[in-house]
Amino acid sequence: xxxxxxxxxxxxxxxxxxxxxxxxxxxxxxxxxxxxxxxxxxxxxxxxxxxxxxxxxxxxxxxxxxxxxxxxxxxxxxxxxxxxxxxxxxxxxxxxxxxxxxxxxxxxxxxxxxxxxxxxxxxxxxxxxxxxxxxxxxxxxxxxxxxxxxxxxxxxxxxxxxxxxxxxxxxxxxxxxxxxxxxxxxxxxxxxxxxxxxxxxxxxxxxxxxxxxxxxxxxxxxxxxxxxxxxxxxxxxxxxxxxxxxxxxxxxxxxxxxxxxxxxxxxxxxxxxxxxxxxxxxxxxxxxxxxxxxxxxxxxxxxxxxxxxxxxxxxxxxxxxxxxxxxxxxxxxxxxxxxxxxxxxxxxxxxxxxxxxxxxxxxxxxxxxxxxxxxxxxxxxxxxxxxxxxxxxxxxxxxxxxxxxxxxxxxxxxxxxxxxx
Amino acid sequence: xxxxxxxxxxxxxxxxxxxxxxxxxxxxxxxxxxxxxxxxxxxxxxxxxxxxxxxxxxxxxxxxxxxxxxxxxxxxxxxxxxxxxxxxxxxxxxxxxxxxxxxxxxxxxxxxxxxxxxxxxxxxxxxxxxxxxxxxxxxxxxxxxxxxxxxxxxxxxxxxxxxxxxxxxxxxxxxxxxxxxxxxxxxxxxxxxxxxxxxxxxxxxxxxxxxxxxxxxxxxxxxxxxxxxxxxxxxxxxxxxxxxxxxxxxxxxxxxxxxxxxxxxxxxxxxxxxxxxxxxxxxxxxxxxxxxxxxxxxxxxxxxxxxxxxxxxxxxxxxxxxxxxxxxxxxxxxxxxxxxxxxxxxxxxxxxxxxxxxxxxxxxxxxxxxxxxxxxxxxxxxxxxxxxxxxxxxxxxxxxxxxxxxxxxxxxxxxxxxxxxxxxxxxxxxxxxxxxxxxxxxxxx
Numbered sequence: 085x086x087x088x089x090x091x092x093x094x095x096x097x098x099x100x101x102x103x104x105x106x107x108x109x110x111x112x113x114x115x116x117x118x119x120x121x122x123x124x125x126x127x128x129x130x131x132x133x134x135x136x137x138x139x140x141x142x143x144x145x146x147x148x149x150x151x152x153x154x155x156x157x158x159x160x161x162x163x164x165x166x167x168x169x170x171x172x173x174x175x176x177x178x179x180x181x182x183x184x185x186x187x188x189x190x191x192x193x194x195x196x197x198x199x200x201x202x203x204x205x206x207x208x209x210x211x212x213x214x215x216x217x218x219x220x221x222x223x224x225x226x227x228x229x230x231x232x233x234x235x236x237x238x239x240x241x242x243x244x245x246x247x248x249x250x251x252x253x254x255x256x257x258x259x260x261x262x263x264x265x266x267x268x269x270x271x272x273x274x275x276x277x278x279x280x281x282x283x284x285x286x287x288x289x290x291x292x293x294x295x296x297x298x299x300x301x302x303x304x305x306x307x308x309x310x311x312x313x314x315x316x317x318x319x320x321x322x323x324x325x326x327x328x329x330x331x332x333x334x335x336x337x338x339x340x341x342x343x344x345x346x347x348x349x350x351x352x353x354x355x356x357x358x359x360x361x362x363x364x365x366x367x368x369x370x371x372x373x374x375x376x377x378x379x380x381x382x383x384x385x386x387x388x389x390x391x392x393x394x395x396x397x398x399x400x401x402x403x404x405x406x407x408x409x410x411x412x413x414x415x416x417x418x419x420x421x422x423x424x425x426x427x428x429x430x431x432x433x434x435x436x437x438x439x440x441x442x443x444x445x446x447x448x449x450x451x452x453x454x455x456x457x458x459x460x461x462x463x464x465x466x467x468x469x470x471x472x473x474x475x476x477x478x479x480x481x482x483x484x485x486x487x488x489x490x491x492x493x494x495x496x497x498x499x500x501x502x503x504x505x
Numbered sequence: 506x507x508x509x510x511x512x513x514x515x516x517x518x519x520x521x522x523x524x525x526x527x528x529x530x531x532x533x534x535x536x537x538x539x540x541x542x543x544x545x546x547x548x549x550x551x552x553x554x555x556x557x558x559x560x561x562x563x564x565x566x567x568x569x570x571x572x573x574x575x576x577x578x579x580x581x582x583x584x585x586x587x588x589x590x591x592x593x594x595x596x597x598x599x600x601x602x603x604x605x606x607x608x609x610x611x612x613x614x615x616x617x618x619x620x621x622x623x624x625x626x627x628x629x630x631x632x633x634x635x636x637x638x639x640x641x642x643x644x645x646x647x648x649x650x651x652x653x654x655x656x657x658x659x660x661x662x663x664x665x666x667x668x669x670x671x672x673x674x675x676x677x678x679x680x681x682x683x684x685x686x687x688x689x690x691x692x693x694x695x696x697x698x699x700x701x702x703x704x705x706x707x708x709x710x711x712x713x714x715x716x717x718x719x720x721x722x723x724x725x726x727x728x729x730x731x732x733x734x735x736x737x738x739x740x741x742x743x744x745x746x747x748x749x750x751x752x753x754x755x756x757x758x759x760x761x762x763x764x765x766x767x768x769x770x771x772x773x774x775x776x777x778x779x780x781x782x783x784x785x786x787x788x789x790x791x792x793x794x795x796x797x798x799x800x801x802x803x804x805x806x807x808x809x810x811x812x813x814x815x816x817x818x819x820x821x822x823x824x825x826x827x828x829x830x831x832x833x834x835x836x837x838x839x840x841x842x843x844x845x846x847x848x849x850x851x852x853x854x855x856x857x858x859x860x861x862x863x864x865x866x867x868x869x870x871x872x873x874x875x876x877x878x879x880x881x882x883x884x885x886x887x888x889x890x891x892x893x894x895x896x897x898x899x900x901x902x903x904x905x906x907x908x909x910x911x912x913x914x915x916x917x918x919x920x921x922x923x924x925x926x927x928x929x930x931x932x933x934x935x936x937x938x939x940x941x942x943x944x945x946x947x948x949x950x
Contacts, residue, residue, distance in 0.1 A: 176629045180542070180644075184671050313756075314786070401642075402631070402667075
């Protein structure tokens, strides 16, 4: 107590304020990584899940959110303890081929996902009457400028403000007047039709919630932010908050679509369809909020994706890079960032580019990549030499192994159905 | 903050010389290089060419020489892994390893101090490229016969060689010696039990500027970071630590033993030490104090107790205190004794009760007679003195008003306790500016 008194006397800041300041300083990686999982690809998947299966498969989202919490938490811990990014560790522990293969798959999947983000911006922009030839390049420039030119403290603030748009989904959810009883039932009773489409959408939900690039990002970002072991407790609060928010927003998207589109038997292909279809059912405000949320989500994810890729590439080559390095210090880092952004924006703008194929393929690569990545993380988590006192406990190992088995089963089912079909 | 000695042409010339007498310059060695990355997984055969098992890892022994010799092999025989002593190797090519003794002793391998496993500990791990001044991952390691033993002679840090390893078949095993750096020019930081202590890399590291070393330390992962610190001469390590960013330094100290942390902090400038200690949590700080010389610890405790926004929080306690009855000769002797400290530009003179009288510049001392009492030199201009609890803003004003290069800090009884130099003020003001950011203390970008 006397210690606290002494602190208070010297600095005119109350201990409580200090704690909030400390939390805010650490806050960011988890919330940003978590929320950027609710990107257009994610919102599309959740919309389709809700529109097609109503409230029935809400439990898939719950399971995915639990998996997200567990593995984002692990990723953050690995980053803080080892102070190395995911791909660098995979190279170190599993060798050159494993490292290169993971990095290559990550790059391809990230380009695909990045394209999906720009597609989301283009589609949502069109709902407001903006041409994609204007909205997409503008978005690409905006995210590059924010991430590369802004000081990161400022960028983080912008990210926080941007993530505020996710409130739009919660409001849209209430405007749709869902059947809360049915929703609760869907959350707690794990049932689903055993069909190709249902398995596919369940796996996609898992894959889009627990995205490989998100896992790679949280680890690199914790390293870049130079978080230390003392920050772990606060970082955990941050990661759990971010992951839970991801689940909550996903829940409202599914509920919105279940209450409106599913009830009316309307089928949709993507999130902007969902937004458009909402208008007659839940009003113009719901539609606008939905579209607005989509743009914000896309911008957030479009900032993170090239960053995550750039971290991974620098990591693989063994040249650690950070955002406070200048382009001449870390040419590869900035070249990767620029290339991913430019390439994905170009793919959207090329007339007649096979967008659907790109999006579907990147979703599949993401899902398939997820499995080895989780297994690598599991291996790193129980490596005494890497993790020291933070090595996974017996109980945590069981939790990790269980989630990995479920992911493996889902991906197996999806591939089986895809091959059979 | 100390100004690091500038690496002059001299050092560069030395580096070039070292490269020229590198063993890699010898043709027979260049031609006989074997890639470690390529060798892992290759068959181990006996004299007759019969397969015994597959190579899992290579054990090397550090310490005695610059180029560590292979002390054994870890081999997978059937479903179990065993250790084979290095003495039984008769031939080692990039395709296979032949053993000489007919009866090979297979034993369980246990990590021993001073040994490391090339695949598990060094390959693809972070190493410090001392010439290139950067942290890289090793893409490959090369073995060659040298002084009747097979030794690690080179390390490959090029990305091209890393890419080569991805390809299947013999391409992945072919050495690419054009990218090899002499083992002596890198600092490998991995060892099962402790630290690789190669005298060569230590010598090379000791030639770096503290600021460059600080950059290297910041780029390393936690485990390797501690290892590099262990490798450095404590004085140099302390200089490098002073150059590190505050949050990085805190993270580093958390990873070190209290004993080592105390050793380094003792060697740092007191104001810098106090700054980092202030940010550590109480328990950790006390455990470091416990390992320190009690006199230094109590001095640092006093400094730590001052807030960073006050004069006492940014001052250095390095002042040379003399009595008015001391002679000029005594004062000069004191200055010479403390010449290592680059702030010794004069002495502070106090009266019999220890109260501040004057600060006498070294030039005045030199000009005076050596037998003269310091009291005879006391006179205007008198130094600016402020209390330890003076706010930073007022300190700046004082500096602006008197245009001197330093201010004396005194306690309530007017006894000198420290000094604020212009550069301390610059440091304090820059940190203050940075801290206005939202991500304060996390060092975020």
